[in-house]
Amino acid sequence: xxxxxxxxxxxxxxxSEKPILEGLYVDFGVPxxxxxxxxxxxxxxxxxxxxxxxxxxxxxxxxxxxxxxxKDGDWPRLGATARRFHSPxxxxxxxxxxxxxxxxxxxxxxxxxxxxNPGLLRTISRRFRETTGRTVxxxxxxxxILAKRKRGDWPTIRLLExxxxxxxxxxxxx
Numbered sequence: 001x002x003x004x005x006x007x008x009x010x011x012x013x014x015x016s017e018k019p020i021l022e023g024l025y026v027d028f029g030v031p032x033x034x035x036x037x038x039x040x041x042x043x044x045x046x047x048x049x050x051x052x053x054x055x056x057x058x059x060x061x062x063x064x065x066x067x068x069x070x071k072d073g074d075w076p077r078l079g080a081t082a083r084r085f086h087s088p089x090x091x092x093x094x095x096x097x098x099x100x101x102x103x104x105x106x107x108x109x110x111x112x113x114x115x116x117n118p119g120l121l122r123t124i125s126r127r128f129r130e131t132t133g134r135t136v137x138x139x140x141x142x143x144x145i146l147a148k149r150k151r152g153d154w155p156t157i158r159l160l161e162x163x164x165x166x167x168x169x170x171x172x173x174x
Contacts (some may be wrong), residue, residue, distance in 0.1 A: 009072065011057075011065045018069075021049050022076050025066065031082050032066045032075070033146065036115075037137050064116055088143040091136070097144065099131040101154060104145050110157055111149055114142045120138075 012018045023033075024045045035042045039059075046059045069075040089097060103124055107114070114120050121138030124145075129135050148154040 008061075008065050009045055009068050011061070017049075017053050020052050021045070021062065021066070024048050026076050026078065028083075029078055029083050031078055031080050032063070032070055032141075034065075034083070034085050035063055037085060037143070052174070061117070067115070088140050089147055091140060094132065094145060095147075096128075096132050100128055100144060101148070102143055103127045103131065103141075104157075108157055111142070111146050114145060119130075128135065132160070 014019065028041050028045055030038050030041045035045075042059050042063065046057060049062065050056055066075060072105075092100065101115050106127070107120065107123065110121055111115070113123065121142060124141050125136065125138040128141055145154070149156060
């Protein structure tokens, strides 16, 4: 379903389709980092976009497109208009957060890969459950990992080869 050279960043026509997706994103006001927590909003954005453009993209593909564009500084910022959400870390105890940190370091994958790899989401959830005895969605656990990492509380894991890539697709295929 990718266009052009296969890069997700070239998925949409920048002159006609990208502005439509950006407009929908701004209208709904949910930051890209939070769209997984609001599947109804993500479905509405994707459905509206596909209806307006005649495309048939799935939600993970368009979300990945938005993430890649945002990483390049080529995606709108919501600023003060963004909907506010409580931190997913509030759902875990301090001992559970430490257990999750150990799982994160053990898995040794970049946070971008964790977000877009269903197998890794299941692995994180399973290892967390084995360690703590508590079942928590992999998406929630990755949200905690991202929050801790972005605040500088946890180390950034970088794959050596990933630094040469500018696209999550390329890094994921390593």
